[in-house]
Amino acid sequence: MTTLTLTRPDDWHLHLRDDEALSAVVGASAAQMGRAIIMPNLKPPVTTTEQALAYRQRILSALPEGSRFEPLMTLYLTDKTPAAEIERAHASGLVHAVKLYPAGATTNSDSGVTDLANCDDAIAALARLGMPLLVHGEVTDAEIDIFDREGAFIERVMKPLLTRHPTLRVVFEHITTAEAAEFVRGAQDNVAATITAHHLLFNRNHMLVGGIRPHYYCLPILKRERHRQALLAAATSGNPKFFLGTDSAPHAQGDKESACGCAGAYTAPAAIELYAAAFEEVGALARLEGFASHFGPDFYGLPRNPDTVTLVREPWRLPESLPYGSAQRIVPLCAGETLAWKLA
Ligand SMILES: NC(=O)N[C@@H](CC(=O)O)C(=O)O
Numbered sequence: 463m464t465t466l467t468l469t470r471p472d473d474w475h476l477h478l479r480d481d482e483a484l485s486a487v488v489g490a491s492a493a494q495m496g497r498a499i500i501m502p503n504l505k506p507p508v509t510t511t512e513q514a515l516a517y518r519q520r521i522l523s524a525l526p527e528g529s530r531f532e533p534l535m536t537l538y539l540t541d542k543t544p545a546a547e548i549e550r551a552h553a554s555g556l557v558h559a560v561k562l563y564p565a566g567a568t569t570n571s572d573s574g575v576t577d578l579a580n581c582d583d584a585i586a587a588l589a590r591l592g593m594p595l596l597v598h599g600e601v602t603d604a605e606i607d608i609f610d611r612e613g614a615f616i617e618r619v620m621k622p623l624l625t626r627h628p629t630l631r632v633v634f635e636h637i638t639t640a641e642a643a644e645f646v647r648g649a650q651d652n653v654a655a656t657i658t659a660h661h662l663l664f665n666r667n668h669m670l671v672g673g674i675r676p677h678y679y680c681l682p683i684l685k686r687e688r689h690r691q692a693l694l695a696a697a698t699s700g701n702p703k704f705f706l707g708t709d710s711a712p713h714a715q716g717d718k719e720s721a722c723g724c725a726g727a728y729t730a731p732a733a734i735e736l737y738a739a740a741f742e743e744v745g746a747l748a749r750l751e752g753f754a755s756h757f758g759p760d761f762y763g764l765p766r767n768p769d770t771v772t773l774v775r776e777p778w779r780l781p782e783s784l785p786y787g788s789a790q791r792i793v794p795l796c797a798g799e800t801l802a803w804k805l806a
């Protein structure tokens with residue numbers, strides 16, 4: 463096979479940041495994706511509908527001329543989000559989901575939720591409106607090992623949440639373990655998951671063997687090979703509960719290559735090509751379209767994109783770095799490496 467044409471994909475988990483960084487990265491996603499669910503973990507976070515709509519305008523203004531890329535906005539859930547704010551968000555027609563960051567779990571999550579019991583009214587409103595709750599599924603307790611935080615979250619938070627709100631639409635974001643894949647597979651149809659390209663392609667050895675490689679450091683952290691295999695099996699299974707979410711999370715080169723480097727992998731410039739590499743590894747390229755382009759919009763109740771993209775088998779090299787605002791550079795994941803597939 464030398465070309466592969468797919469319905470245009472969407473990215474159901476994307477960080478675009480703001481200001482100069484936004485202008486530097488938005489074009490990469492717009493060149494590939496029809497739409498993207500835009501993460502609200504700005505500084506300060508996007509906690510109101512008004513802020514989400516203003517952020518949406520900034521994204522639209524930063525787009526390359528003629529782009530039809532559609533940002534699908536989200537709100538950042540806090541201990542104090544009123545149910546009325548969820549209703550406003552839903553009524554806007556432009557805010558598509560609400561994001562749960564356990565306080566302290568990841569980049570810019572300090573204003574996140576300290577205890578889901580504080581959010582019961584907001585979550586009941588989501589369940590009533592059929593609006594998805596997007597979940598960064600890791601506990602933050604200091605005594606839980608970083609490699610076990612997703613598994614602990616399933617038991618301590620996810621299961622009780624779904625027991626209390628059984629019809630709540632939940633996207634378990636960027637799953638990284640066999641346990642999370644198993645949990646989502648066994649859950650009701652209102653529970654789905656996104657999977658990143660980097661968690662399909664890499665395990666923790668890629669990050670830690672032969673030197674510490676900060677560009678592979680993201681949260682949830684890369685796991686053992688057995689988990690990568692389980693994620694590949696889920697993504698390529700054809701099960702519509704699993705769909706594409708890059709979690710492309712740009713940080714300036716200096717903030718990654720540091721004594722205390724930021725979490726996040728910048729994958730947007732080669733997103734669909736990286737997924738193609740993962741699917742090809744297990745002979746499942748024929749399943750890429752469902753995962754990348756069909757199951758996400760189906761879950762969100764949106765139409766599939768009307769146009770297509772074509773991948774060609776044509777080796778190309780990712781740049782070592784790219785401009786990131788006026789004074790900085792950004793290093794994409796797999797910088798300097800050659801990929802087999804290229805977006806035509
Ligand atoms: N994934 C990451 O490692 N980082 C994300 C936050 C997140 O998605 O958890 C970021 O905003 O940088």
Ligand SMILES: [Zn+2]
Nearest residue numbers: 568598681682
């Ligand atoms: Zn996250």
Ligand SMILES: [Zn+2]
Nearest residue numbers: 477501709711
């Ligand atoms: Zn993310």
